[in-house]
Amino acid sequence: MTHGGEAHDRAEARPSASEPFPAGSAEVREVDADVPGAVGRMLDHVLAERLRRARLADPVFAEELAERVTRFTLQGGKRRRAQLVWWASRACAGRDPAAAAAALRIGGALELLQTCALVHDDVMDRAPLRRGRPALHTDLTDRYAGRVGPGQAERFGQSAAVLAGDLALAWADDLMAEMPSAPWTGVVVRRLWSDLRTELVAGQYLDVQGQITAARSLPRLLRAACLKSALYSVERPLALGAAVAGADDVTLRRLCDAGRCVGMAFQLRDDLDDIFGDPRKTGKACGGDIREGKPTYLVAVARRRAEAAKDAAALAVLDRWLGDVALTERGLEEVRDVLVATGARATVENKIDRLAAQGLRHFDGAALHAEGAGPLRGLLRATAGARPDGDAAVRPGPAHGPYAACTCDEAGSGR
Secondary structure: OOOOOHHHHHHHOOOOOOOOOOOOHHHHHHHHOOHHHHHHHHHHHHHHHHHHHHHHHOHHHHHHHHHHHHHHHHHOOOOHHHHHHHHHHHHHHOOOHHHHHHHHHHHHHHHHHHHHHHHHHHHHHOOOEEOOEEOHHHHHHHHHOOOOOHHHHHHHHHHHHHHHHHHHHHHHHHHHHOOOOOHHHHHHHHHHHHHHHHHHHHHHHHHHHHHHHOOOOHHHHHHHHHHHHHHHHHHHHHHHHHHHOOOOHHHHHHHHHHHHHHHHHHHHHHHHHHHHOOHHHHOOOOOHHHHHOOOOHHHHHHHHHHHHOOOHHHHHHHHHHOOOOOOOHHHHHHHHHHHHHOOHHHHHHHHHHHHHHHHHHHHHOOOOOHHHHHHHHHHHHHHHOOOOOOOOOOOOOOOOHHHOOOOOOOOOOOO
16 A cells, blocks of 8 residues: 555654654554553653753743643643544554654644644633643733733733744644655655645634624535534544555545544534533533634524524524623523524534444545554544444434424535
8 A cells, every 4th residue: 555665765764762653563553552642652752852942942931831832732632633643554554663653753743733723722712721721821821910910911821822832833843844754755744734734724714704704604614614623633634644654545535535524523523512511521611612602503503493493582592692701501501402492403413423424434445454444443433423323314303393394404415
């Protein structure tokens, strides 16, 4: 599955044994047991050197900003994007240690890029918590709250967080630039990395632009979800793992098709979890999208169905609470009731199941090494967030009241 002549080039690009990268097939198998841990050890190694250089630049900058970026990245979350890169590489290259080392490096770069995205996202969303702890801008605001007025401290925290995200992005690019690779592989990987960063920003822009324009077109909302989540969170990590392993074009295309479907399901599940999820599991308070007035697909489906049914009460609830930063728990319950009563929640649940099933069909059509294909398939299914019986879509129960006659299918084709 490799491009001609690349095996020799990759052999020459193997990392030294002193670095936290697998040097042989046995070490590749060891990483399989704990991919997040291996990515964390690699990041610990890389970021220690970045911190040393930050302290040389300025000790205050290093202590207050660079160390926070490092801690945020090392604490991490599930490292799902890094796992997708790893298992895609394993599924395409088997136990090749050079491809495995490159996959770990790319996984680390994605973790740093995720730090950038989350830190900036929390500023834009005015979210006080991240992973159950104060968001980075909140932490920096609190640090200076006793020295200056609250407004000045808040502006400082937000400004500093923007710089922290920029620093994480710079470090991510450094990690990618330092990755040894064969010439053709390097060209493909750099192009994918460039596209990924552009798509991420485009998706975030559509997100915030949609808030101010109250955009409610379902195709546009799906496009934003595709850019900011389907591509960034799943398809591009899969493509990067396959590319660094020298996968052929057919394999790469099928993995990308699988990743796009699974990534869309992942974003739709995230929209549901924001309203119906358990904060102890999600690490953030429920209702953030409602408070910020984010035009999610879930809410847009509810609004469209309420308009079709001429349900003025449901529309009044959405108009009352969407974009209200003072959203109360009672208000959130009212929104939940509307999402359930209109059938929007069931519609999105079914769309998730269809997308997951379609993504796995694409995946099953790829010629992969069995040792990596099994774990990768399981990871994709978990990422999609489909229900246990999600290989077949589950239809909602019979509708009642003004929604009984609604036959429109907002779920789309699953692409």
